[in-house]
Amino acid sequence: MSGVEVRPVAGGKDLKAFIDLPFRLHSSQPCWVPPLKLERRIFLNRRMNAFFSHGEAAYFLACRGGRVVGRVTAQINHAFNDHRKANWGWFGFLELEDDLEVAQALLDAAQAWLSERGCERMVGPADFAMNDECGVLIEGFDVRPMIHQPWHPPYYQRLMEEAGMVKAMDLLMWNLEVTERDKVLPVIWELAEKAQSEHGIRVRPMRRRQLRKDMDSFAEVYNSAWSQNWDFVPYTKKDLDALAQEMQLAFDKHWFMIAEREDTGEVVGMAITVPDLNQALAKMKGRLLPFGWWHFLRKGAIMTRVRVGWLGVKPEYQHTGVAAKLYEMHFDAAEVRPQKGGEMGWILETNTAMNRGMEAMGGTVVKKYRVYERMLDGAEVEEVSAEAGVAV
Secondary structure (H helix, E strand, C coil): CCCCEEEECCHHHHHHHHHHHHHHHHCCCCCCCCCCHHHHHHHCCCCCCHHHHCEEEEEEEEEECCEEEEEEEEEEEHHHHHHHCCCEEEEEEEEECCCHHHHHHHHHHHHHHHHHCCCCEEEECECCCCCCCECEEEECCCCCCCCCCCCCCCHHHHHHHHCCCEEEEEEEEEEEECCCHHHCCHHHHHHHHHHHHCCCEEEEECCHHHHHHHHHHHHHHHHHHCCCCCCCCCCCHHHHHHHHHHHHCCCCCCCEEEEEECCCCCEEEEEEEEECCHHHHHHHCCCCCCCHHHHHHCHHHHCCEEEEEEEEECHHHCCCCHHHHHHHHHHHHHHHCCCCEEEEEEEECCCHHHHHHHHHCCCEEEEEEEEEEEECCCCCCCCCCCCCCECC
16 A cells, blocks of 8 residues: 555645545445535635634645545634633544544644644644534444534544544533423423522523624623633634524524523523524535525425524523523423424533533433544643533
8 A cells, every 4th residue: 555645735626625525435324414515615715714814724635546535624723722822723624534544644744734833732623613513423423413513433533542642522412302391300490480580581582683683692691601611712703793694594583592681681691502404404415406405495394403502601690590491491492393302512521510401401412522632742731621501
């Protein structure tokens, strides 16, 4: 066998190969959901992705004998590093054949690029950031991924660990059937009732016409409730602009919620639960044409599951029953919408409060993703953990 060559993506032909690789690797796997190729091209465009307003990245292809056998990115999120006063680098978009030499070559290429820019640690995979697809699937291979979740065959975990990557954090996905009220501990309903009667906090739906404004309220809670989280980086205006556009595609007022104080109108909590677009994407086979557009237009009838992407409460209001009220509102939404259940997360394995909350709601862990790290240039591992909200 000839050696593995890793080269930067250069030009449209290489970018096409970068996007096409997972289709060749996974198209025969029943649980893999092909992304929309046009969306991937836009997402990887440095002029169109808000990440590049505060980050930089390099794209790499691994080839053997002229054949593409792997891909990876290396990226630096300067907003993350500025907030954390750190020098982390990240790798992402990891796809590869079952070949340790390929895995080592890809990771070494990403490490070299990051080391040249002064990074002390390489973390990933994350497709630019951890609010996009992130982690390597290590449990739940027979469960179809939901929107913004990757799917990998089992050999990805083996290759990462044989290549010297070590566990940084596990991310949990909880299945929750929001019609099974009898499985919920009674204390949840008691706390939910007290949120308004004792603390004067109401929950209202977000509104499509003012979704961008409601995204500012979302960020107010996120930047407070998640501020100590392991992967936290504050949302910028450009990030929120992009998020609002993305959320328009899946908006449903029954699942997008804001919690406010009745007396002052202060935003104290929020939840964004997204109908699972992957159910429509699975039928589109990565393309709008010739028939993909028809499935996309019918997505409202196709999507029967949801993903609770964000649910959080400002720290000073976390003992007022607001989270319980948001949980209750999800059960109410399931009574009037086609979606009767789904998944909540990811949730950090260190987030004891949220994981206990999921147990109290009758949830079960159905998927686990692992984020890996490698220390660069002799840097020491920094211990970081937090208990915050749920994050995509």
